[in-house]
Amino acid sequence: MVRYRYRTPVLTGRWRDSRDAALRDAVAANQALQDEAVPGGIRWLVPGEIEEEEGGSSLKDRIQRH
Secondary structure (H helix, E strand, O other): OEEEEEEOOOOEOOOEOOHHHHHHHHHHOOOEEEOOOOHHHEEEOOOOEEEEEEOHHHHHHHHHHO
16 A cells, blocks of 8 residues: 655655645645646645655565566
């Protein structure tokens, strides 16, 4: 299972089950704004990104497929 969180130079969000939930956390922490005028619909107020983490089972599944 892939998990997501936001990361800025000062704050890091909790791991969430969806990218949208991680973006909502960033907006709630005043690190980003929802802005449909920009690609992706999010405007970072500080340098930031959404990180992804693959859990052990999804990583094993991916390795076994190759």
